[in-house]
Amino acid sequence: MGLSRLSSRLKYSACVLALLAGPAAHAGLFDDEEARKAILDLRARIQTSDDAQRLRSEQLAKQLAELQSEQLGTLRRSLLELNTQNEGLRAELAKLRGLNEQLARDVAELQRKQTDLSQGLDERLRKMEPQKVVLDGKEVLVEPDEKRLYEAAVASVRSGDFVEAAGSLSAFQRRFPASAFADSVRFWLGNAYYGKRDYKDAVTVFRAFVNAAPEHPRAPEALLAMANCQLELKDAKTARRTLDELIKAYPKSEAAQAGKERLASLK
Template identity: 45%
Template sequence: MRLMTCTILLASVLPLSASAGIFDDDEARKAILDLRAKVDAVSTKLDNKLDTKADKSSALELANQIEQLRGEIAKLRGQIEVLTNDLANTQRRQQDFYVDLDNRVRKLEPKKMTIDGKEATVDIGEQRAYDAALSLFKAADYKNATAAFTAFNVNYPQSAYAGSAQYWLGNSWYAQRDCKNTISSLQQLVKNYPDHPKAPDAMLNIASCQLELKDKPGSKKTLETVIAQYPETDAAQAAKSRLAATK
């Protein structure tokens, strides 16, 4: 009877060791150790019963107690299965969290892109600042656009968008009919970024402002410079037409 009972107990406990192997979480491992301790206590209790009942109790009573202990072991195994499932769900949620976090971090990383025909690296804050300023200009909020483009060039002086920001800053002043600031801003664009795609158009706006300020000689000279420096552009053709109209 003792050999049979120990065999049953051993068969019930062995799967617990196999299940415990998948627990990497500290709390889950501690819970399993607690359950093992309970199983050991049941085993000790069973041994004690076997020692005493062998001398003075009936086999039927002993069998009932063995069944009761086997039920306790089955209950403990069920608790381990629940813990195993909970741990698997937790690990899956953690994996999903790290994947989502990685995707968020990637969105914050600098991006390589082509700006005004040149390859450049732009970080998320820089991109948002430029887009916000340009949105203000497109919404005809020229006063705030002026402030936004000015701030952009202060905060991101080495940005690949710096030339475009300077151009739109000049246009923001021009939309407010502030020719002095228009000329100053666009002249800075032409000086610092002579190869910028918007440089020829900037010079046309400079010429327009000079004419509005009654500086006809300055306006004529600017138009001639457009033709000389950017002969193959639409701006050069427009400059020729304006010169012809002033004769």
């Protein structure tokens, strides 16, 4: 449509020039053939320009498409790498969580064992600490082993196992010579010797007991038992002196009343 208009305009311009110039000028004008060639030439140049422009546009479109494709590929690779990294981080995080949970369990178990160990240690320390006991009306401090061995030995005396009792009480004296149980141990040891008919040793132990603890609540009993041992040894004279000592030293005791009866029987 543009080329047709241009051709018409060229033809119109050529006619006007021919009329104005007259016959002389008319001879110099382009004829129709030349005008047609000019138009074709112009059309060709325009077509060439359009083709070049279209080619350039196609090239630019191709380059843009290639660039977009390259960028898209780069973006896809980046996204893939990022996704792979994310998966790796998730796996590492899950592993760390698992380790953290295991560590928490280990810590809890360690704390439980430490608590048990501490409680066990406290219990053992309590067993090793001196204990308060009431002995013959007095409160004293004794070692746990000391208390246990003493009670076991006295239990042997009361059960009638005098041989075992004598051995245990003698061993106790050697192990705990300054024990708060020392006076009571002498009294029960004298009874153990008396029970197994070892009267001579019984007299010796009872005498040591009375001399060491004359204010002891069992001192009157010890003198009465000592007199009985002396009678068993056929030493009535010494037995009477022991009974006299009992009556004079502890007149209000039950042992003194029994001693009076025994002394009367000897006369």
